[in-house]
Amino acid sequence: xxxxxxxxxxxxxxxxxxxxxxxxxxxxxxxxxxxxxxxxxxxxxxxxxxxxxxxxxxxxxxxxxxxxxxxxxxxxxxxxxxxxxxxxxxxxxxxxxxxxxxxxxxxxxxxxxxxxxxxxxxxxxxxxxxxxxxxxxxxxxxxxxxxxxxxxxxxxxxxxxxxxxxxxxxxxxxxxxxxxxxxxxxxxxxxxxxxxxxxxxxxxxxxxxxxxxxxxxxxxxxxxxxxxxxxxxxxxxxxxxxxxxxxxxxxxxxxxxxxxxxxxxxxxxxxxxxxxxxxxxxxxxxxxxxxxxxxxxxxxxxxxxxxxxxxxxxxxxxxxxxxxxxxxxxxxxxxxxxxxxxxxxxxxxxxxxxxxxxxxxxxxxxxxxxxxxxxxxxxxxxxxxxxxxxxxxxxxxxxxxxxxxxxxxxxxxxxxxxxxxxxxxxxxxxxxxxxxxxxxxxxxxxxxxxxxxxxxxxxxxxxxxxxxxxxxxxxxxxxxxxxxxxxxxxxxxxxxxxxxxxxxxxxxxxxxxxxxxxxxxxxxxxxxxxxxxxxxxxxxxxxxxxxxxxxxxxxxxxxxxxxxxxxxxxxxxxxxxxxxxxxxxxxxxxxxxxxxxxxxxxxxxxxxxxxxxxxxxxxxxxxxxxxxxxxxxxxxxxxxxxxxxxxxxxxxxxxxxxxxxxxxxxxxxxxxxxxxxxxxxxxxxxxxxxxxxxxxxxxxxxxxxxxxxxxxxxxxxxxxxxxxxxxxxxxxxxxxxxxxxxxxxxxxxxxxxxxxxxxxxxxxxxxxxxxxxxxxxxxxxxxxxxxxxxxxxxxxxxxxxxxxxxxxxxxxxxxxxxxxxxxxxxxxxxxxxxxxxxxxxxxxxxxxxxxxxxxxxxxxxxxxxxxxxxxxxxxxxxxxxxxxxxxxxxxxxxxxxxxxx
Numbered sequence: 001x002x003x004x005x006x007x008x009x010x011x012x013x014x015x016x017x018x019x020x021x022x023x024x025x026x027x028x029x030x031x032x033x034x035x036x037x038x039x040x041x042x043x044x045x046x047x048x049x050x051x052x053x054x055x056x057x058x059x060x061x062x063x064x065x066x067x068x069x070x071x072x073x074x075x076x077x078x079x080x081x082x083x084x085x086x087x088x089x090x091x092x093x094x095x096x097x098x099x100x101x102x103x104x105x106x107x108x109x110x111x112x113x114x115x116x117x118x119x120x121x122x123x124x125x126x127x128x129x130x131x132x133x134x135x136x137x138x139x140x141x142x143x144x145x146x147x148x149x150x151x152x153x154x155x156x157x158x159x160x161x162x163x164x165x166x167x168x169x170x171x172x173x174x175x176x177x178x179x180x181x182x183x184x185x186x187x188x189x190x191x192x193x194x195x196x197x198x199x200x201x202x203x204x205x206x207x208x209x210x211x212x213x214x215x216x217x218x219x220x221x222x223x224x225x226x227x228x229x230x231x232x233x234x235x236x237x238x239x240x241x242x243x244x245x246x247x248x249x250x251x252x253x254x255x256x257x258x259x260x261x262x263x264x265x266x267x268x269x270x271x272x273x274x275x276x277x278x279x280x281x282x283x284x285x286x287x288x289x290x291x292x293x294x295x296x297x298x299x300x301x302x303x304x305x306x307x308x309x310x311x312x313x314x315x316x317x318x319x320x321x322x323x324x325x326x327x328x329x330x331x332x333x334x335x336x337x338x339x340x341x342x343x344x345x346x347x348x349x350x351x352x353x354x355x356x357x358x359x360x361x362x363x364x365x366x367x368x369x370x371x372x373x374x375x376x377x378x379x380x381x382x383x384x385x386x387x388x389x390x391x392x393x394x395x396x397x398x399x400x401x402x403x404x405x406x407x408x409x410x411x412x413x414x415x416x417x418x419x420x421x422x423x424x425x426x427x428x429x430x431x432x433x434x435x436x437x438x439x440x441x442x443x444x445x446x447x448x449x450x451x452x453x454x455x456x457x458x459x460x461x462x463x464x465x466x467x468x469x470x471x472x473x474x475x476x477x478x479x480x481x482x483x484x485x486x487x488x489x490x491x492x493x494x495x496x497x498x499x500x501x502x503x504x505x506x507x508x509x510x511x512x513x514x515x516x517x518x519x520x521x522x523x524x525x526x527x528x529x530x531x532x533x534x535x536x537x538x539x540x541x542x543x544x545x546x547x548x549x550x551x552x553x554x555x556x557x558x559x560x561x562x563x564x565x566x567x568x569x570x571x572x573x574x575x576x577x578x579x580x581x582x583x584x585x586x587x588x589x590x591x592x593x594x595x596x597x598x599x600x601x602x603x604x605x606x607x608x609x610x611x612x613x614x615x616x617x618x619x620x621x622x623x624x625x626x627x628x629x630x631x632x633x634x635x636x637x638x639x640x641x642x643x644x645x646x647x648x649x650x651x652x653x654x655x656x657x658x659x660x661x662x663x664x665x666x667x668x669x670x671x672x673x674x675x676x677x678x679x680x681x682x683x684x685x686x687x688x689x690x691x692x693x694x695x696x697x698x699x700x701x702x703x704x705x706x707x708x709x710x711x712x713x714x715x716x717x718x719x720x721x722x723x724x725x726x727x728x729x730x731x732x733x734x735x736x737x738x739x740x741x742x743x744x745x746x747x748x749x750x751x752x753x754x755x756x757x758x759x760x761x762x763x764x765x766x767x768x769x770x771x772x773x774x775x776x777x778x779x780x781x782x783x784x785x786x787x788x789x790x791x792x793x794x795x796x797x798x799x800x801x802x803x804x805x806x807x808x809x810x811x812x813x814x815x816x817x818x819x820x821x822x823x824x825x826x827x828x829x830x831x832x833x834x835x836x837x838x839x840x841x842x843x844x845x846x847x848x849x850x851x852x853x854x855x856x857x858x859x860x861x862x863x864x865x866x867x868x869x870x871x872x873x874x875x876x877x878x879x880x881x882x883x884x885x886x887x888x889x890x891x892x893x894x895x896x897x898x899x900x901x
Contacts, residue, residue, distance in 0.1 A: 051782070051783055051784075051786050051787050053787055097230075097426050097430075098425075098426055099148060099151035099152045099155055100147060100148075100151035100290060100291045100292065100293075101290075103151055103154060103155070103290065103291040104288040104289065104290060104291070105288065105289065105291055106285050106286045106287070106288060106289075106807045107286035107287050107288075107289050108285075108286045108807055108811050109807055109810050109811055109814070110289050110291065110292065110293075112810070112811045112814040112815060112818075113150070113291075113292065113295075113814060114292060114294070114295045115818070116814060116817070116818050117143070117146055117150075117292075117295065118295075119818065119822050120246065120250070120251070120822075121139065121142065121143070121146075123250075123822070124246045124250055125139065125142060125242070125246065126139055140296065141232075141239070142239070142242075142243070143295055143296040144230075144296040145229060145230055145232070145233045145239065145243065146243070146296075147291070147292040147295060147296040148228070148229065148230045148233075149225070149228040149229055149243075150291070150292065151291055151292070152227070152228040153228055153894070154291065156894045156895070157894065160893060160894060162797075162801060163794040163795075163797040163798045163801065164794065165889075165890070165893055166797055167755060167756055167790060167793060167794055167797070168754070168755060169889050169890075169893065170886060170889070171756060171759050172751045172753035172754070172755075172758070172759055173749055173751055173882075173885055173886060173889055174882065174886070175753060175759040175762055175763060176751040176753060176762075177878075177881070177882045177885070178763070178766070178767070178869070178872060179762055179763075179766045180198070180199065180202075181195055181872045181875075181878065182766045182767060182868070182872070183198075183766070184198035184199075185868070185872075192875040192876075192877055192878060195875070195878060196877060196878070196881075199881070203881060204746075204880075204881045204884045204885060205746065206880065206881075206884050207877055207880060207881055213253070213256075214248065214249060214253060216744065216884075217248040217249075217252050217253055217256075218244060218245070218248045219744040220248075220252075220744050220891070221243075221244045221247050221248045221252065222240070222244050223744050223898060224891065224895060224898075225240055225243065225244060227895050227897065227898070229243075232433065250821070251821060254820070254821050254824075255817075255820070255821065256880065256883055256884070256887075258820050259879070259883050260876050260877075260879035260880035260883050261876065261879075262834075262838075262873060262874040262875070262876055262879065263829060263834045263837060263838075265873050265879060266834075266837045266838050266840075266841040266870075266873070267837065269841045269844065269845065269873075270837070270840060270841055270844060273841075273844035273845065273847070273848050278803055278804065278809065279808070281806055281807065281808050282808060285806075285807045286807065306432075306441055306442075307432050308441075310420070310423055310424045310428050313428075313431075314339070318440070319440065322436055322437070322440045323336070323431060324336055325436065326427075326430075326431050326434055326436050326437070327427060330427065330430065332427060334373070334380035334382070335382065335419050335422055335423055335427070336423065337380070338369075338373050338380075338382060338415075338419050339416070339419050339420060339423065341369060342369065342412065342415070342416050342419075343416075345362070345365055345366070345369065345412075346412070346416070348362065349362055349403070349406055349407060350407060359400060359401070359403055359404070360400045362403050363396075363400035363402070363403040366392075366395060366396055366403055366406065367396040367397075369392075369396075370392050370393060370395075370396035371396070374388075374389050374392050374393070374415070375393075376389075382415075382418075382419065384414075384415050384418060385414070385418075387411070388411045388414050388415050388418075391409065391411035392411050392412065392415070395409075395411075518556050518558070522556075522558065523558075523629045523630065524622075524623045524628065524629055524630075524631065524634060524635065524638075525623060525624060525626075525629050526556065526557045526558045527554055527555065527556055527557070527623050527638070528554075528555045528557060529552055529553060529554045529555070529616075529619055529620065529623065529638065530552075530553050530616060531550050531551065531552055531553075531612050531613075531615055531616040531619070532551060532553060533551045534548050534549065534550055534551065534605065534608055534609055534612065535548070535549045535550075535551050535570060536548055536605070537549055537570075547572065548572075548573070548605060548608050549570040549571060549572055550570065550571050550572075550573070550576075550608075550612065550615060551568055551569075551570055552568065552569045552570070552571060552619070552638065553566065553567075553568055554566065554567055554568070554569060554638050567640060568640075569637075569638055569639065569640055571637070573608060573611075575637070576595060576615055576618065577595060577598055579633065579634070579637050580594070580595055580618075582633055583622070583628070583631070583633060583634070586633070587627055587628070587631075590622075590625075592621075593618060593621035593622060593625065594618070595614065595615070595618050596611060596614050619638075622634055623638075744898075746888055748888070748889070748892050748899060749885050749888055749889045749892075755786065755790045756789065756790050756793050757782050757785075757786045757789060757790065758782075760778075761775075761778050761779075761782065764778065767865045767868065767869060768853075768857050768861060768862070768865045769857075769861060769865070770856075770857055771857075774856060774857075838870065838874065841870060842866060842867065842870045845866050845869065845870065846862070846863070846866050849862065849866070
């Protein structure tokens with residue numbers, strides 16, 4: 001037996017030796033390293049974070065932003081060769097002036113958008129503006145601003161990768177919301193309010209109350225308008241607030257209310273689960289037109305008498321110079337250079353009597369024009385149509401005889417018209433609104449502040465004689481055609497003359513002060529004063545007794561040269577107490593600085609002389625106080641008074657002698673100059689004095705009541721009916737806490753979920769409560785197929801979006817949104833109909849889940865999970881919370897600059 005074993009062992013050894021001898025050394029090494037390579041690859045594949053690459057590269061993720069609004073970076077150099085040159089603006093900056101350039105939509109879609117905006121303006125702007133004026137300028141400006149905003153938003157949406165936002169933003173945020181609600185239900189929170197309490201601080205700001213919701217939407221619209229509005233709208237607070245209010249309370253708020261309705265959510269689920277293909281287009285699409293081109297046409301508006309047309313600007317030397325300087329500030333001077341160059345080239349090119357030398361010279365000039373303004377790599381490149389550039393390139397790069405084609409062909413004429421239209425429709429309106437144009441037409445502006453705010457007495461007398469003698473008149477410098485090159489200019493000699501009535505800019509209580517006196521902005525801490533004596537002044541009325549004035553000597557320690565270092569001011573006893581009262585109104589308590597108690601009976605010379613040291617101590621304390629160094633009240637008190645002026649410190653003068661217009665005009669200046677910290681009482685008393693009396697009961701009162709009722713109807717929502725917070729006219733809402741202002745932008749919504757596969761896995765765990773082995777299988781499938789499935793889903797979404805971007809679908813969606821916002825007059829659906837739609841959505845959800853998956857988790861679990869999913873979507877407040885989180889995520893995607901800083 002053992003001998004048999006030895007024979008077997010010997011046979012096995014011999015066979016192995018023969019096998020090894022038959023293999024080469026290379027095969028042995030290959031077998032050895034293949035074993036270790038397989039072991040290493042297995043360890044690497046199953047290491048944390050590793051995923052197999054896309055198995056179907058045809059479904060690779062790519063940028064699928066819409067066309068018509070590209071944002072490619074310009075690689076052109078600046079006109080002077082420097083990177084920071086401001087003379088030429090990159091072409092993408094031109095889109096900020098006319099963002100609708102290059103945006104083409106079908107005619108029916110454009111008409112549907114125009115109809116929606118027209119209804120919006122008719123209901124909330126035109127209906128009351130027509131009662132004020134028949135001038136359409138205001139409405140046209142609103143339309144132009146809305147067109148600008150709409151075009152900017154269209155460009156941003158076109159450049160956004162919408163399928164990527166859905167896969168990595170919309171779906172993960174929604175699934176995370178469902179997961180939190182499921183977790184709350186697992187811990188015993190069943191009702192909507194209980195789940196909201198489980199959310200705690202993560203709950204959106206808008207769910208505090210209806211009024212908080214509207215305040216948040218206002219803050220959101222106000223912030224977004226700064227990114228999409230033209231400069232004129234941003235600078236006009238009134239117009240921006242008007243558009244903000246129209247959008248906030250009449251578009252966004254009703255739209256959110258529609259979306260958070262559980263019945264609407266169920267209807268959306270039914271549309272998603274519907275297997276029927278979309279309806280085909282009834283016919284070919286309508287022609288393409290520029291976005292809202294006829295909607296905001298300015299041709300219907302009346303032209304201002306001060307607006308000079310472009311043709312006149314270009315052929316008037318002074319105007320052309322100012323226009324060129326303005327274009328330099330807008331970094332668009334190359335448009336004007338192209339216009340002037342081509343205009344001169346046209347004149348010489350059309351001449352028929354030219355020899356070969358002149359034609360060669362014209363060809364060289366044509367080549368220079370092409371290389372300077374039409375070549376894509378040129379520093380002053382202008383975006384013409386591709387056909388224009390191609391034809392000009394053929395002529396410029398062809399033989400010199402080809403230059404004669406410019407006489408009969410159209411490319412250079414079309415380029416010339418394009419630039420002319422740019423100058424006329426884009427930059428001329430901006431030039432009309434610029435301060436340079438105002439100064440060119442009307443002269444320098446009236447100075448609002450100067451080193452010497454108080455004119456001398458001689459200047460006042462001369463100015464008063466010619467106060468109304470100056471008139472605007474046309475210049476008499478005429479040219480051959482009877483119109484001077486500056487005949488549209490207005491005579492401004494009256495504004496530039498030294499005799500200009502500067503007194504018209506001052507109040508009646510202005511002081512006699514010239515360059516010799518200290519500037520009002522100088523610090524009073526460098527002044528020294530004393531009250532050496534009391535002066536007796538006789539009155540003109542024999543029946544009244546004489547009055548006594550305190551002589552205040554003031555010394556300015558900062559003055560040098562020819563300036564006045566010392567002067568005297570005479571003040572009445574009562575004026576000291578008036579000064580104390582006014583300073584207290586603006587600055588609060590002056591303690592420990594105070595005047596002695598006021599004496600109401602007759603004040604003789606001996607009594608006033610005994611009070612003189614206390615009054616002097618009071619003034620010295622005021623000028624040494626750090627809070628009163630820049631006080632205009634104290635400055636006016638210590639400066640000489642203009643003859644005949646009414647002192648604002650004399651309480652006996654009363655208000656009858658003070659011009660009400662001057663008083664009201666001076667109040668804002670006082671508030672700015674005094675910079676008091678305790679002016680609440682003054683402001684409250686001033687506002688009370690300016691308020692009109694309450695209207696009598698009648699038509700006006702009824703209108704006010706009707707406006708409150710209309711606002712209450714807009715804000716009403718059943719989910720807030722329990723606390724009455726939606727009532728606009730309620731006393732609770734009139735005392736809103738100012739410290740609870742909405743914060744926009746909020747914290748960007750974040751979730752740990754990445755992509756569709758993670759969302760499916762989380763739903764399987766939270767909603768369907770799958771077994772552990774099935775979860776492990778999903779983890780393995782994630783490693784193998786995640787990078788394959790998600791590009792496939794993105795491509796599928798892209799195809800779906802392209803289908804619904806067809807003309808008839810877009811028009812239908814716009815009309816549907818129009819009906820929801822403006823024509824939602826259908827009677828509310830009954831509870832029975834709502835329950836029927838909910839049950840139908842539940843059936844469709846059960847049918848949507850694959851049968852194999854339902855078999856793995858069990859029929860009962862499948863039923864419970866679908867029912868729980870539908871139940872969570874029946875909470876309107878939680879739907880509103882989800883809607884605002886998704887809206888915030890969309891705004892952060894469209895406007896990433898809102899999160900800067």
